[in-house]
Amino acid sequence: MKAPDSNSRGRALPLSRRNLLRAGAAGSMIGLLGADGRALASGFEPFGARSPLRPDGKTKHVVLIIMSGGVRSRETFGSPEQIPNLVKLADEGVLFTRLRTANLGHFGASMSIVTGISEARGIRDNAPGPDPTIFEYVRKDLGLSAQEVWVATAGGAQQVNYAHGMHPEYGARYGATTLDGDGVFNEEFKALVKRFGAPRPLGEVPAEKVAGLRKALRGGKPATAEAESRARVERYILDELGGSTSELRGAGAGDAKALRLARNLLSVFRPRLIGVVLQDADIAHGSFNGYTEVVRRNDAAIGELVAAIRGDAELRDSTAVFVLPEFGRDSDLNTRRGLDHGDGSDDLRFVHGVAWGPDFRRNVVIKDDRQTIDFTPTIAQVFGAKARLAKGNVLREIFA
Amino acid sequence: MMTSRPDILPQGTTDDAGAASGGASGGPSRGAMLTERFLRALYHDLYGRAPLRSERQGWLGKPLVDLVEAALVDEASWRYWLDVQLYYFMLIDRFEPVGTSLDELPERLASRRISPRDALHRIALTPSFELRNPGADTFVTVIMEQFCGIEVQRSTRELEIGKSAYDGGTGTFLGSKASSQSDVIQIAVTHRDAARHFVSREYERLFRTRCDRKQAARWGKEIQKSPNEMFALYRAWFASPEYAERVERGAPLSNQVWVRSVYVDLGDVIAPDEEVEALRGALDSLGDPVPLRSLIVRMLLDAEGTRSPRGPEIGEPGPWIDATFDRLLGRQPTDMERTQFLKVCEDGPDGPELVLYTLLTSPEYQIA
Numbered sequence: 001m002k003a004p005d006s007n008s009r010g011r012a013l014p015l016s017r018r019n020l021l022r023a024g025a026a027g028s029m030i031g032l033l034g035a036d037g038r039a040l041a042s043g044f045e046p047f048g049a050r051s052p053l054r055p056d057g058k059t060k061h062v063v064l065i066i067m068s069g070g071v072r073s074r075e076t077f078g079s080p081e082q083i084p085n086l087v088k089l090a091d092e093g094v095l096f097t098r099l100r101t102a103n104l105g106h107f108g109a110s111m112s113i114v115t116g117i118s119e120a121r122g123i124r125d126n127a128p129g130p131d132p133t134i135f136e137y138v139r140k141d142l143g144l145s146a147q148e149v150w151v152a153t154a155g156g157a158q159q160v161n162y163a164h165g166m167h168p169e170y171g172a173r174y175g176a177t178t179l180d181g182d183g184v185f186n187e188e189f190k191a192l193v194k195r196f197g198a199p200r201p202l203g204e205v206p207a208e209k210v211a212g213l214r215k216a217l218r219g220g221k222p223a224t225a226e227a228e229s230r231a232r233v234e235r236y237i238l239d240e241l242g243g244s245t246s247e248l249r250g251a252g253a254g255d256a257k258a259l260r261l262a263r264n265l266l267s268v269f270r271p272r273l274i275g276v277v278l279q280d281a282d283i284a285h286g287s288f289n290g291y292t293e294v295v296r297r298n299d300a301a302i303g304e305l306v307a308a309i310r311g312d313a314e315l316r317d318s319t320a321v322f323v324l325p326e327f328g329r330d331s332d333l334n335t336r337r338g339l340d341h342g343d344g345s346d347d348l349r350f351v352h353g354v355a356w357g358p359d360f361r362r363n364v365v366i367k368d369d370r371q372t373i374d375f376t377p378t379i380a381q382v383f384g385a386k387a388r389l390a391k392g393n394v395l396r397e398i399f400a
Numbered sequence: 401m402m403t404s405r406p407d408i409l410p411q412g413t414t415d416d417a418g419a420a421s422g423g424a425s426g427g428p429s430r431g432a433m434l435t436e437r438f439l440r441a442l443y444h445d446l447y448g449r450a451p452l453r454s455e456r457q458g459w460l461g462k463p464l465v466d467l468v469e470a471a472l473v474d475e476a477s478w479r480y481w482l483d484v485q486l487y488y489f490m491l492i493d494r495f496e497p498v499g500t501s502l503d504e505l506p507e508r509l510a511s512r513r514i515s516p517r518d519a520l521h522r523i524a525l526t527p528s529f530e531l532r533n534p535g536a537d538t539f540v541t542v543i544m545e546q547f548c549g550i551e552v553q554r555s556t557r558e559l560e561i562g563k564s565a566y567d568g569g570t571g572t573f574l575g576s577k578a579s580s581q582s583d584v585i586q587i588a589v590t591h592r593d594a595a596r597h598f599v600s601r602e603y604e605r606l607f608r609t610r611c612d613r614k615q616a617a618r619w620g621k622e623i624q625k626s627p628n629e630m631f632a633l634y635r636a637w638f639a640s641p642e643y644a645e646r647v648e649r650g651a652p653l654s655n656q657v658w659v660r661s662v663y664v665d666l667g668d669v670i671a672p673d674e675e676v677e678a679l680r681g682a683l684d685s686l687g688d689p690v691p692l693r694s695l696i697v698r699m700l701l702d703a704e705g706t707r708s709p710r711g712p713e714i715g716e717p718g719p720w721i722d723a724t725f726d727r728l729l730g731r732q733p734t735d736m737e738r739t740q741f742l743k744v745c746e747d748g749p750d751g752p753e754l755v756l757y758t759l760l761t762s763p764e765y766q767i768a
Contacts, residue, residue, distance in 0.1 A: 104553065105541065120553040122545040123538060124490045146688075156493065157684035164687075175687060183685020184692065188678035199698035206754055209744045213758040216740035234691035285534035334535060342537025342563070 058358040059382055060318035062273045063262065063309075064134070064375065065302060068110040068155065069255075069281030070341045071325035073097075075295050077352045082296050085303030086323060086354060093321075093356030094364045094398045101327040101372040103341060103348055107158055109326035109372070110277055114162050116376030116390025126158050131389055132167045134376040135176035138273050141385035146229050148272045151178040152261040154254035155279035162277060167389070176275065177233060179265075181257030184237060193241055236268060252280040252294040259301040263308050266315065273383070284329055284339040291339065306356075320357025320382060322375055327351060355398045357382075366397060432464045437730030439467070441647040442638065444768045445606055446471040448480035449660035453668050456727075468638045472631060478506035482519070483656070484605065489523060489546060490532060493681060497528040515627035517598065520547070521589040525582070536563040540584060547588045548574070549597035596620030599633070607642055608651040650767040655683035661768075662697065662760060665728055667706035690766070697760045701753055708753035717745040721755065728759045730768075 072078070077095070080087045101109060108121030115131040135149045153159035157180070164175030202210070214223065240261070255278040262276045278298060284291030302323065309315045329339040331347045341348055351372065359382070373392035380387040381394045434442070439459055443451040446468070451459065459467050471477040482505055491497060502522060508514040514522075523529060524543065533539045540562035544550040552559045561571040565578035572578070576587045588594060599619040603611035622629050637643055653661065659679045663671035679696060683689040700706040714720040721741045725733045733741060745751035759765055 103537075120551055123533075123542050124488075124546055126488075126490070151687070153685075156490075156681075158490065160685065160687045178687030180685030184682045186678070186681055188674070189682040192675060192678045193699065196699045196703040199695055200702060202698075206750060209747070209754050210758050212740055213744055213754065214762070216737045217758070217762050217764070219734075220736065230688065230691045230694075233688075234694055237692055238695060285538070338535070340535035340537050342535070342541075 057382070058318055059320045061266070061271065061315060061320070062357075062379055062382060063266070063276065063305070063319065063321045064114075064273070064379060065259075065262075065276045065278070065321065065323045066110050066113055067278050067281065067298065067323065067325040068106050068159075069279045069294070069325075070106065070284065070327055070329045070339075071281045071295060071351070072328040072339070072347050073350065073352045074347065075292055076325075082292065083299040085299045085306065089302075089306060089321065089323065089356045090354045090365075092362055093354055093360050094366060094395075096324075096353040096355075096366045096370050096395075098367060098369045099324060099351050099353045099372050099374075100369050101325075101349060101351060103327055103344070106155070106279070106282065106326060107161075110159075111162065113324070113326060113372050113375055114275065115165065116373045116387050116392040118373055118391070124158070126161065128161045128163070129165045130167065131165045132170035132174075132387075133162060133165055133176075134379050134387065135162075135273065135275065136164050136167075136170035136174035137376075137380050137387050138383045138385045139174040139176075140170060141380075142272070142383060144272055145225070146175070146177045147232060147269050149176045149274075150262075150265050150269065150271045151176040151275040151277065152258045152265065153178065153180045153277045153279075154182055154258040155277065156180060156183055159277050159279070162275065176273075177229075179237075179261060181261045182254035185240060185257055185261075190241060198238070198242075240264065252297040254278075255280040255294065255298050256301050259298070259305055263305045266305075266309070266319075267312070270314070273379070281325075285334070286336050286338045288333060288338055317358050320355070320360065322353070322355050322379065324353030324372055324375065325351045326372065355395070359400055360398045361400050364397070366395075370395060433461050434459050434464050434467060435730075436460065436726050438464065438644075438647055440730055441768050442467060442471075444653065444657050444661065445638075446477045446480070448483065448657050449670070450664040452664055452670075465639055468635055472635060473510050473512075475506045475510045478509040481509070481516075482506055485520060485523060487656070488601070489529065489542075491523070491526075491528050493677070495528050495532040496677075497523075497526045500526055500528070502526060512628060512631060516630045517589065517595070517623065517627040520598070521585065524585045524589060536566040539581070540566055543584060543588045544574075547597065548591055548593040549600070550593065590624070592620065592624050595624035595627075599623055599630075602634075603637070606637055607646045608649070609646070652767050655689055656680045657768075658689075658693065658766070659683070659696070662700060663706060665760065666700055666708070666756065669705055690761075693766070694761045697757055701757060708756050710749045710752065712749070714745075714752050717742055717751070720752070721745060724755065724759065729762070729764050 076083050076086060077090070077097070102112070102118050103109070104112060104118065104120050105123040107123060107125055108119055111121055111129050111133075112118045114133040114135070115129060116134070117131050119129060119131065121129060135151065138144060139146075139149050151159075151162050153162065159180060160178050162176075163178040164170065164172050211223075215221070258276050258278060262274055265271060265274055280294045281291055281298075283294060306321060309319045309321070327341060328348045328351050329341045330343040331345040332343070334340050350369075353372070353375070355378075371392055373390065374395050375392070377387040377390045377392050378395040378398065380390070436456075439451055439456065442464070443449060443455070482502065486492065486496065505514065505519050505522060509516065509519055524547070530539065533542045537559075540559055541552050544552050544555065544559065544562065550558070558574060561573045562578070562584050564571050565573050565584050566581045568580065570577070570579040573584060574587050574591050574593075576583075578584055578587055596616050597620075600611045600616040603616065619633060623633070656676060659676050660671050663669055663675075683692055683696075686692055701708040718738075721738060722732060725731060725737070741755055744754055
């Protein structure tokens, strides 16, 4: 079976590094330098096959999708016809019907999921939190590089702060590599690149000269591995700019870009852990219909992501997927016939969630209360890492 | 004038002109002259960009205090201040207020016909602010958090009263009677916590370090009583030894300031707003913007208006390298650097481009 991918017209394409790179091949090579100062070869060096995260498990990769923006269970598992892909995922995995959460604002509630600690954050705060995130725990405990742990977001500058906290024992050096799909692949930026012209290739000789200059600026010291990692990210961005991600439009386009990005990152970098943080459902404040459209579109995009995983020989039997909203929404419509989030109702405080993967039980429904902050310690458990400061509990009942 | 009250000035600041005492910390005195590095840092913080060639020629060697005085009555510096505040409230991209009464704020701030506090009030009254923060819960939460620094989870009663007032109910919100959305805004903006919070976050923005709580409370009290005193406080801050220390330490450039500075440093031009926003938006979307900054530099080195000079255009390579180091990094090259850069510069017509690419993507250029 071929892994479905979509071009801008929605036609299926095989998901492969070749197709991804072909999409952005023209004019994509630029002056990228590796740690040794040499220009990196065209295209991406493939990562080797991963070993299981735990000796007793099959999981090698984890995808965590946070449907941030506030999504009620009524419009997801309460209306299964709207979310056929999530329903299928739940049928093959574990469905939680009462995940308790708190109205800490979108930023704070989503941050709580990735830290495993309910933390109050200002709605418009734009700084990392004090606590380590799941990304830092797994990078530090497993000694993973920045390219093995990613976050793809849809909510702009603020969501970049999910990459890492400020805890002195963790922090930026263990942070995830973070990309916001709606930001870097926005039409304005792409238009500017088109107008100015994509950066020219830097040949081998100029690249060596630049390497020499950089070495002089370092006082003769050698380059760090970080430089090579950044060079790969630089090339990836340029390739993506030439692709179809930036052409996604309409209600929920930001979320669609984040999910498309996640799918491409899985193909190119084979990350151990990738977080996807969505945002567009918050259109619900002013438009209930727009909100349900976002829910449907996100379900379809999650379906494409999972289909891509199923169609990839390496990822198929080695990837786990977690999906949950950060909180729900009010019980009743507001005066604008939209849905706010502040009434303290069960619609707001309880959400559904799914865990799907090769090491998890199948077709199981957990009806008892659990918490959204339980996902970080659980994912850490999958990795054989420890979320030392998290307050949530490991969801042991998901494991087969 | 605020400067007649030593208690409102930063520690070690003299009260005659808001200038600092200088001495061992390297802080400027009233007569301190602007160096390349200090001028660059001041322009980053006051104008959100590097100085143009004409501005460098005009200000280098002049008293620091004179530049601060000039900037505080310059509409351009207040335009940047407004950008910073809109970014703080996340009124960017599709929420950016365009063609509104906010356009006149820089001129009114420069002529002291409106205080910074009242300018913030105007921001909160825009349709963009309401669009950005839809619904009673989000709107009142943001008002309490962003204006007053209140953690709403610990003030749920105030939040509920504010939400009720937002919807037309009557109640006592933050100590004052409120019965409308505009009351909620007015009460929060003029609340004592708002003045303290504003002073704290502005101090943190300029000094890149937390403001002492007691000091913030003292300053906040003064600003609440006399909102126009904020102008004098800005003046005193820039002239203080603490600010000189912050320049000495260096601080990462925000993406917006970085974009604007690259345009100036490459083409001696002010970047068009729409290009700044497109590039800033893209850069903000990365946890680590360095890879994209590198791409952007290469793109601009080839673009009209910011194109790199070719070999013969720079004249003598040695002096050009010294001047470029001084201009971009605020220092002279070391012997090793000069030797290596000279070699590359003389080795083909693309030498200057490679020099500029290397310097603009260096870790040192990313801070100021």
